[in-house]
Amino acid sequence: MATISLIVAFIYVYSDWFDPVKDIATDISASFHWVSGLPGKAEDWADQRFMSRARLKQENDALRSELLVLKRKAQQMASLSAENVHLRQLLNSAHTLADKVLIAELIGVAPDPNIHKVIVNKGEFDGVYAGQALVDASGLMGQVVRVGKLSSEVLLLTDITHALPVQINRNGVRLIAEGVGSLYELVVRHVSNTEDIREGDLLVSSGLGRRFPAGYPVAEVVEVKVNPGKSFARVIARPKAQLNRSRHVLLVFDTPPGKE
Amino acid sequence: MPAASRLWPYLTAVLISFVIAMLVAVWPLPAKFAVFRPELACLLVIYWVMSSPHRMGMRYAWLIGLSQDLIEGYVWGAHAMSLTIIAYICLVSYQRIRSYSIWHQAIWVFVLVGLHQVVCNWVQGLAGYTMSLVSLLVPAVISALLWPLLTLILWRLRRAYLLI
Numbered sequence: 001m002a003t004i005s006l007i008v009a010f011i012y013v014y015s016d017w018f019d020p021v022k023d024i025a026t027d028i029s030a031s032f033h034w035v036s037g038l039p040g041k042a043e044d045w046a047d048q049r050f051m052s053r054a055r056l057k058q059e060n061d062a063l064r065s066e067l068l069v070l071k072r073k074a075q076q077m078a079s080l081s082a083e084n085v086h087l088r089q090l091l092n093s094a095h096t097l098a099d100k101v102l103i104a105e106l107i108g109v110a111p112d113p114n115i116h117k118v119i120v121n122k123g124e125f126d127g128v129y130a131g132q133a134l135v136d137a138s139g140l141m142g143q144v145v146r147v148g149k150l151s152s153e154v155l156l157l158t159d160i161t162h163a164l165p166v167q168i169n170r171n172g173v174r175l176i177a178e179g180v181g182s183l184y185e186l187v188v189r190h191v192s193n194t195e196d197i198r199e200g201d202l203l204v205s206s207g208l209g210r211r212f213p214a215g216y217p218v219a220e221v222v223e224v225k226v227n228p229g230k231s232f233a234r235v236i237a238r239p240k241a242q243l244n245r246s247r248h249v250l251l252v253f254d255t256p257p258g259k260e
Numbered sequence: 261m262p263a264a265s266r267l268w269p270y271l272t273a274v275l276i277s278f279v280i281a282m283l284v285a286v287w288p289l290p291a292k293f294a295v296f297r298p299e300l301a302c303l304l305v306i307y308w309v310m311s312s313p314h315r316m317g318m319r320y321a322w323l324i325g326l327s328q329d330l331i332e333g334y335v336w337g338a339h340a341m342s343l344t345i346i347a348y349i350c351l352v353s354y355q356r357i358r359s360y361s362i363w364h365q366a367i368w369v370f371v372l373v374g375l376h377q378v379v380c381n382w383v384q385g386l387a388g389y390t391m392s393l394v395s396l397l398v399p400a401v402i403s404a405l406l407w408p409l410l411t412l413i414l415w416r417l418r419r420a421y422l423l424i
Contacts, residue, residue, distance in 0.1 A: 001344040009337030013386045018336065025330040032331050036287045110333050111286050113294040114389050116332055153333065161388050166333045183291065246289060
């Protein structure tokens with residue numbers, strides 16, 4: 001039996017024979033996650049039902065003022081995007097703004113703290129495809145790796161097996177950001193010691209590698225350590241997305257790879 | 261051999277206990293406390309094999325392990341292999357372990373769950389994941405501490421519903 005398990009493990013890791021079955025497994029797993037999430041849901045429900053009037057009013061006011069601020073930004077955004085389209089036309093480059101999105105809810109998190117995967121409640125029936133990007137309100141979160149019928153599994157940026165192409169928003173330098181297994185850290189690889197990169201720089205997805213849509217904020221550089229004795233500087237960035245907080249997330253419909 | 265008619269209640273009880281174990285395995289915990297999650301499925305395999313070795317064996321353990329891999333999103337075969345090994349060790353040693361005192365058994369359970377963690381870690385390592393020493397040891401300690409409670413509850417249940 002142990003030998004069979006080993007064979008299964010090796011096939012799982014080194015071949016794609018299990019891929020169709022893995023998608024079904026996603027759904028099975030999601031149902032368990034869903035059940036284990038029920039008490040939390042009940043709490044949310046009770047919280048909404050039994051909220052005091054004063055608190056509701058306070059929350060309403062807060063939301064209203066936030067809406068005002070965001071509306072003002074949206075006004076700017078409209079003129080900026082018009083300008084952007086205009087400039088892009090001048091440059092003869094393809095359009096990149098305006099992706100379609102789908103709102104999804106997180107229903108489960110991988111139980112092992114070393115594996116940074118989450119399960120969301122949208123699947124094949126909603127048009128989700130493998131490789132699709134997941135974002136939250138503040139930045140890129142990860143990519144879909146398995147698609148079940150009604151749920152899908154998302155690999156987060158910070159997983160130890162994940163890396164993505166980014167660029168510095170300030171000057172467009174292209175880099176690779178790798179997950180190291182900590183929710184608050186990405187390591188930027190192969191940054192030469194003379195590279196123009198500073199603490200506080202915003203890293204955005206570059207769209208190279210054709211997985212992620214370009215231009216989504218990924219991380220902010222928090223540490224640049226130049227050691228002249230080594231060939232590369234050590235750069236650590238903090239993901240913009242709230243990887244362990246966001247409950248409502250967005251799946252971005254870019255053009256699926258291979259369909260262009 | 262017990263009467264065949266007792267088979268279904270027994271299997272139902274085993275099944276329910278493992279469904280609960282799977283729920284515990286995916287129960288959302290804050291990242292900080294995730295290491296304190298007990299390996300309930302492993303404990304149950306130890307318990308059921310030790311208490312009814314004529315029914316539970318390595319095949320069941322393998323199936324349970326595989327379903328745990330599916331549900332937890334592990335590399336397939338990680339839990340399957342470790343639970344099979346655990347079941348084997350329990351099968352060859354149950355006569356001795358049964359006669360130990362409960363805390364003595366708990367120490368033995370600590371060793372078994374530790375072994376389970378090591379094997380899981382090794383298979384996970386194939387996919388590039390590594391576990392820290394803390395996440396290897398803490399679940400083993402927690403599971404060992406849970407052992408007396410678990411045996412008490414299951415012993416009562418088995419008495420009440422004649423699950424043999």
